[in-house]
Amino acid sequence: MAMNRRHFLVAGLGASAAAFARIEERPDTILYNGKILTVSDREPEVEALAIVGDRIFGLGSSREMLALAGTGAKRIDLGGRRVTPGFNDAHAHPCESGVELLLQVPLEFDSIDAVKGALHAKALKTPPGEWVVGFLYDDTKGARPLTRADLDEVAPDNPVIVVHRGGHTAFVNSRALALAHVDERTPGAADEKYFRDDAGRLNGRIAEKATDHILAMAVRPPSREDYRKGAALIAKRYASRGITSACEADGLPGTLQAYIDARDAGELAGRFYVHIDYDQLEHMTAAGVHTGFGDAWVRVGAVKLFADGSISERTALLSEPYEGLGDYRGVIRDSRADLYEKARKAYLAGWQVGTHANGDVAIDTILGVYEQLQREAPRRDARLRIEHCTFTPPELVRRIKAAGVVPAPFAGYVLFHGEKMHFYGERRLEHMFAMRDFLDAGIKPAPGSDYTASPAEPMLWLRSEVTRTDLAGHVWGGNQRINVREAIRCQTLYGAYGSFEDDIKGSLEPGKLADLVVWDHDIVTIDPLRLLEVKPERTMIGGRWVYEA
């Protein structure tokens, strides 16, 4: 009897399903009548899939999968919708921003009324005298910058500080200034600036040390509970965008604890691979912990190192000067000797290393370190990472392939940070975010948002990578375009590859985790310029729906 049933499974599903199917198990959920992009080479597109527990049981036609269902199984008609594996944000900083979302007011609005409305709503829920803190504000997005009078109006009984997205400037109300003992006679200084209106009165805009000073009064250190709730909150947001996995790119013990606490409380709707800041290496290693420790929900990632500055703030370390900035070539963060010592310590203790490097000089340096380590102490399949890995002329691409390195490029920067690309120039952009070159060389890039530096929004990533077009319609490095199926593969399967988890997730195959998204449009066939209109309808993690529109 058992033999007969096994025989049926093999005949009906092919070898892939049979490899996982256990004779006594029957699927408890069937998704059928869909367009399911599996990101598996064996069966790239199927109509239906069967799930048992948190895993995929089988793939095939609707008829085949429905025939497998036991009497109690849930049968879900996809109505012809597109399904993909859940997306992976392979470099981001979600936990801290989750805590900020919990305690502060996100102000990503284009209208000053919307900013004021959100602050007013928070003030109404905040006891008089307690701080209201806004973040993610950008004073160039509205018709005019916020003023002290605006903030007095929306929160007459609370001190208010609204911090600019860039982090250096802020906007405060009269109560905040009074608490900081700042009045019209306060002189300020070049690095502690209080801006004034045309009449010479404080207008509420402040900069640098003034921002730090008032912010320190306004923001209390988050508690362990805040961290747990913040991790749960951001995971939920991620799931609502179709992201089911992410790499927390520079974690501290408190970050790791936040995810673990949220998981233990049953509140974590996402899987997190947590890089650990180098300063924590000794403590972690002393406890015997290294990359891979954990489970499918929370796992210890690489040790994080830094070689240079950033692309959006124009501090990446370049061999040729920036365009229009004289002889300026960017900023170094750590010497080769120090990077080698740190990477070696981590590598020999069994860690993956993930080094932040944007400019070609920084990438050359860290590649040299990785090559040396692998010569001195060869390790099979080390998957050493270069976080961002932005500017890679052909010789660097060749070395990345030869060293088996995983680049984690910015997914959405051409689109989201297009107005900054002129500092790098057309010629350099032909080798920046070099997705085409990586794929052609057989490299598996694992792109990410670097959230909050750019939005954690898969449709923005796909549009940026597929069109290489910014918001003004300018094409930057069109030679690096990849097609939408390739982009999806990078953001799902290769994200999992970058965390050594491609054997359990990243594609929809029998035996892998049932992490998937049902989309409201077909993201494979839609005009790529319309991708930003697409939304997830439902997101499933481990066989459970965690988001439904």
Ligand SMILES: [Zn+2]
């Ligand atoms: Zn980062």
